[in-house]
Amino acid sequence: MINRYVPFFLGLMLLNGVTQMAQADAVPYLFAQIQQAKPDAAAIEQAKKQVADLKEITLQKITLVPFHLRKKNPLNDSEVYCTECHLAVPHQKKLRSRAFLNMHTDYVACETCHFRPETVNLSYGWYDYKKGQLIAGSAALFHSGRKKDDTAAVGKDGVSSVDVMQERDGHLKIVPLLDQQAVIAGRSHPVAKALYQEWKAADVTQKGVLKAKLHQPLKTKGPDCKACHTGVLSAPVMAVDAKPALLDFTALGATPIQKIAILQNTIADFFTHYQPEKDVVVEANALALPHPTQNPPKEERIRITQFLK
Amino acid sequence: MDAMEHPLFYQYPALPNSRKVIKPILFAALLLLLLFISLVQPSVVQANERQSDPDGCLVCHALEGLQFIDKKGVLRVASINKADYFSSLHGSVPCTDCHQMKTYPHEVKEGLVDCSTECHVNEPSKGEKFTHKPVVKEFLASTHGHGRVKDFEGGNRLEEDAEPDPSCRRCHSNTPYIIASQMEKFKTEFEHADAECGKCHVGEIWMNQFNGHILRRLIGSRWNKSDSNKSCTQCHGDYARMAKVKVDDPNADAPLIPAAKPSDPPSKKKIPVTYRWIHAAESYERTLHSRILVVGEEKGASCLDCHVNHDEHSHGHGILKDEDKKAATHPDQLNKTCGASGCHTYAKNSLNKGFVKTDVHDINQVHLPNISAILDPEKLTNVWHWGSMVLLLFAGVFGLSSVYWLIMVYPKSKKTANNIIGDERFEEVMLGRKPKKAPPKAPVAAPKAVVPPAVAVKEVLAPVVIDQTSPSAVKELIEEPSSINPVATQRPTAEVKTVDVSRIAKESVPIMPAKEREDD
Known part of the structure; x- marks a missing residue:
């Protein structure tokens, strides 16, 4: 009985392998x-x-122990x-x-x-x-x-x-x-x-x-927070003209409760009340070590690049 | 589409007939209530929340993964472990008691913490707001506190790391009240208290007071002396860092430097610290004080045991420099410090002057960094070392001379046994004088015939009878010694001397002439 189906299974495996490859x-x-x-x-x-x-x-590696456990x-x-x-x-x-x-x-x-x-x-x-x-x-x-x-x-x-x-x-x-x-x-x-x-x-x-x-x-x-967190509390719950979220959370496996929690995320809602963000050009750091020229540099584009191995 | 169908017209469900549908409605309400409760999902937490987070900081800060790299290249992590915080020493303290955040994004200034601030937790015995102010005051007056730039505000960690003077955070972090290694013990003690004491002391209040206030501190106390030393050696064990330290010149005659502002008093010149100061941690490690602690016994002395004043008003942060008269390590105070309870109590008597002169940071115990340090009086102060160096010098001189003699002189000398031994030979060679005549002695019986042995005989002659009275026979004896006495070795042809034969024994045993010779 098994002998009859062996070539079938072999073929399946071969197909699987080929597809994977x-x-x-x-x-x-x-x-x-x-x-x-x-x-x-x-x-x-x-x-x-x-x-x-x-x-x-x-x-930078520092030896100072953090006060709170992260x-x-x-x-x-x-x-x-x-x-x-x-x-x-x-x-x-x-x-x-x-x-x-x-x-x-x-x-x-x-x-x-x-x-x-x-x-x-x-x-x-x-x-x-x-x-x-x-x-x-x-x-x-x-x-x-x-x-x-x-x-x-x-x-x-x-x-x-x-x-x-x-x-x-x-x-x-x-x-x-x-x-x-x-x-x-x-x-x-x-x-x-x-x-x-x-x-x-x-x-x-x-x-x-x-x-x-x-x-x-x-x-x-990237997209605005609202692209995924569309159902923020300030917006109507069932607004028909609201764009669908960038991510379909149900398709991704979220339960309805989880989906609502994401859509109506509080923190994303906070950000909708703010002015649009600007890039930081100079970070005003009160504790910065005194600059030799007394003037902080005007523009500093700093890219973080890992040493490519 | 009419108004009823417009999406903005929120359609309420029609009100039902109250008589028929009360039960289903109640049932539905109950279901909704249950659903609501299950949504809230109370989960088991390691420590119950001791304060309600009134400003909602943990809404964001309890999320995982809040981190970024700042301009100085330090990785900043803003995610707080909520369970750990609530089970820590500061778990009852709301976030805003220490961090005064007012804006978002949080300003750097707002994040600075002043440890001397008053918090809202009421200290139970006095009912006052708890504060670390007395400790801060003592710390400011100590040798670690002056020269602090930021006045107890924790700030950019990179700066703080490089700072010479420690901030509070340098040594203290917010650890759980009961550390993991003590947790089992705490649980056992808790259950025991619950089971035994709880038979009479029923009720939450008593259990909270006992367990919360007393048992937690009893079990939770985690500093053993070895651990407390580690917070000191964090900086004082880093010798490269310590080498950069400069202190006021203790010399009373040192010139004063005027301050930047004319109104301020002049300051003493700063000089770098001594080698002994830098390597204090290392020299301490060699002493018994440290070695007892290292093996886990608490009988040794930690850094704080000696350097902190232990009077009743001390908070443990007032380490003063040795030259300060109030410092625990000042010579005037050492009797008290060494004689503290549980230590060398006999030292309390100020007549014990010698004991307190023991150098606990003896730099001579520390390994020398390199061979040239032998000549450095800062690194090697013991007079025995210097004395032994002088002795070594002499030993070297004598040793070299011996070597020289062994190589250059001894090979050329006559390696004979009788160079030194052998009566008048000794006198002639070593003492360099003429051997004196031997004194007369009682007549001795005529010696038997000398039978020459078979070996090493030049001429085998008949046994010769020594005629006592015939000087010529004796002369012969002396002139041709090899024929008569084959054992005799080469003799220098010395002046012929007449010898009293009676004094010559049968065997050629060296005889020292005891008295003057008659012929001389």
Whole structure:
């Protein structure tokens, strides 16, 4: 009986393997866009200048024990491609939102907010960077961690929030999809590695061109908070002209309660009452060490770049 | 579309017939209530919230992942571990008692904390607002407190890290009341108190007072002396850092430097500290005071035991420099300090002058950094070392001379055994004088014939009978010694001397002539 079906199963396995291989080798949409990118001359010039003016910050190590115990060991090495240069805490210039945006990098990939092409319609799903493949969404992935403590706290959905927190070390993130395929790739993807080799081998001029190409499909500024947190309390609950949220939380696995909690997030609501944010040019720091010329520098564009290994 | 269908027209459900539908409505209300309760989801927390977070700081600050890198490259983390905070020493203190935040984004100035501020927690015995002011006052007067720039405001950590004088935060952090290693013990004691004392002392109030106030402090107390030393060696164990310290010149005749403002008094010149000062932690480690603590016994002396005044008004933060008359380590105070309870109580008597002169920070115990330090009087102060160096010098001279003699002189000398031993030979060679005649002695019986042994005989002659009375025979004896006495070695051809034969024994045993010779 078994003998009859052996070739069938073998064929299935072969097909599975071939598909996987094909998937693995397939160039993700974002990288395809990067390869086809044609940045204009102004962008290339600017990129070259930025590469030349690069001012690197090395993280300072201090021995002072913090007064309060912090919640997380920061700077987990992320697999998201952008963190190769921009580190896992990339937002720095907007004082009001930088901490919150950096918090989002834990479960939202950089590309979700910064890669929004007008020409195609992207959907969103959960991606496991360790395995390099998409996973099904679930309610467990939506625990905020605010009620988390050291003892097991079993949530309403039967999943202990502690377990999820411990598991969430940044390898599960929401990524954009095109036709159910991830448009992005992790740092260990062959395409990403090839780009890295290209960067290493390039001189300053070529690096400028490559940098311009890398960033041409992307947007500098991500969407407003309201794009995802649409149902803020000040807005009508069932406004028919409200745009749907950027992320379809139900499709991502959130329970209705979780979805409402996200849509009507208090902190996002706070920010709607503020003026639009401006970039920080000079951070007025009362405790800064006295500047030799008594005048703080006018403009300082500081990029954080990890030493590329 | 009529008005009823417009999205902005919120349609209320029609009011039902009150008689028929009261039960379902009540049932629905009950369900909703249950739903509401389940939404609130009270979860088990490690420590119940001791204050209600009246300003809602934890709405944001309890979120995980709030971090950014500031311009100076320091990673700033704003996520607070809520459970840890509530079980810490400051768990009853709302955030705004210490941090006066008024705007968002929070200004740097607003985040500064003044530890001498009064908080809203009422200290139970006096009912007054609790404050760290007395400690702060003592600290300001101490050797660590003067020269502080920011007056107890914690600020940018990078600056604080590099500062020479410590802030409060340098040594103190907000630790849980019961640390993890003491938690089991606390639980056992708690249950025991609950079971035994709780038989009579029933009620929350008593249990809270006993457990909260007394047991927590009893069990929670976590400083052993070895740990408290670590907060000192954080800075004082960093010798490179200590080498940069400058202190007032203790010399009374040192010239004074006028201050920047004319109204201020002039200050003493600053001089760098001594090697002994820099390596005080290292020299302390060699003493028994430290070594007892290292193995876990509490009988040793920690830094604070000696350097802090232990009178009844002391808060433990008033470390003064040794030259200050009130300092615990000033020579005048040492009797009291060393004689503190539980330590060397006999030292309390001020007649014990010698004991308190013991140098507890003996720099001679510390390993020398390099060989040239031998000649540095700052690094090596013990007179025994200097004395032994002089002795070594002499030893070196004598040793070299011996070596020289061994190589250059001794090989050329005659390596004979009888160079030194052997009566008149000794006299001639070593003492360099003519051997004197031996005095007359009682007549001795005629010696038997000398039988020459078979070996080393040049001429085998017949046994010769020594004629006592014949000087010529004796002469012969002397002139040709080798034929008669083959054991005799080469003798220098000395002047022929007549010898009283009677004094020559059968065996050639050296005989020292006891008296003058007759012939001389």
